[in-house]
Amino acid sequence: MSQLIYNPFDMEVHPPRLSPDYKSTILRAPTKPLVLLKQSLAELSGPVFGDFNLGEFDHDLTKNSIKNGEPLGERIVVHGTVFNENGQPIPHTLIEIWQANSCGRYVHKVDQHDAPLDPNFLGAGRCMTDENGNYKFYTIKPGAYPWGNHYNAWRPNHIHFSLFGANITNRLVTQMYFPGDPLLQHDPIFLAVPPKGRDLLISRFDLEATEPDFALGYRFDFVLRGHNATPFEKI
């Protein structure tokens, strides 16, 4: 059996740890060089979430928190495929999402933005990719919201994504943005990504995934770190 070795983080597209325009990085980014760790079984393994019983509406944020009616806002479908750098789709990847409601307000108790909560919208969901690496969420388009990074700072519309592939080396937490958002060019979190990587974080409007009389479609594919061995074995 040949040893699997995962490619390093591609720093052509990942943001640097320290990005002073995003002020919180200044006291929180590690400053000493990382210590190179030879990938061992600990790094090449990870939790298997296949036996977790996902709820019927875990992938449908328009339904998973209904109390007395439909959540307000623009319904959207967000779908795509999870690949690795070798171009192989990654089945059984756990995808978790969280987001603000249509007014730009998070349910999280520390969010003090003066915009209304929606009693019928939690803003959290999850799913597993299918055998072809595909996933699909139904949700409400999140609103922009202000934050304290600098004067008149607003985050562009975004959905937070957390992915857990086959092992801990393949961990990814990121944010998906929407095409044409004028706030992107002012957002230090988005702009911390090198120019070459920025387009990779913007979803595409997808007319084919748009459901008539129901919801607009957006496509967002993921690429996780690839590895040296070409044959892909499903574990």
Place this chain on the structure above:
Amino acid sequence: MSNNMYKQTPSQTVGPYFAYGLTSEQYLYDFKSLANNELVSIDDDSITIRGRVFDGEGNVIPDAMLEIWDNQNNLFGRFGTGTEKDKGFVFKTKKPQSIAGNAPCLSVILFMRGQLIHSYTRIYFSDEVTNATDEVLNQIDNDRRRTLIAQKKDNYYLFDIHMQGDSETVFFDI
């Protein structure tokens, strides 16, 4: 090999508002959690690991999230630093065994607002003789090695994480 079509998706920060999505039950949100901080049921074999995460000015970080992974026992845990009184973390798990002269350890993935990409570290244990022969510990300078070693206390292990400064924790490039 990577090519232009399949470039890695860039990382972005977990931000301050992950709690109701990733650690919902811990933070008392009405959404079932996939993982929590009790990796084993509490019995004679279980250990407790506690610690806090500090920023570059020595302030406790109250909105970090840790994931720990023990491949030997196939145990995974997740906990945010926003609910304990000291804004720290606590995990109940069991101690892995030493294998082939290498010391037992747990893998840690650390996320927080202000980190654009997550950090990897490891938890070793101060009462393990195999620390002296461990391949990974031995590749690290003496004065930084201690940042990876949880100190045994009466009934728990203490593992503080320092993002910066003289005691900056060793983070790995994996």
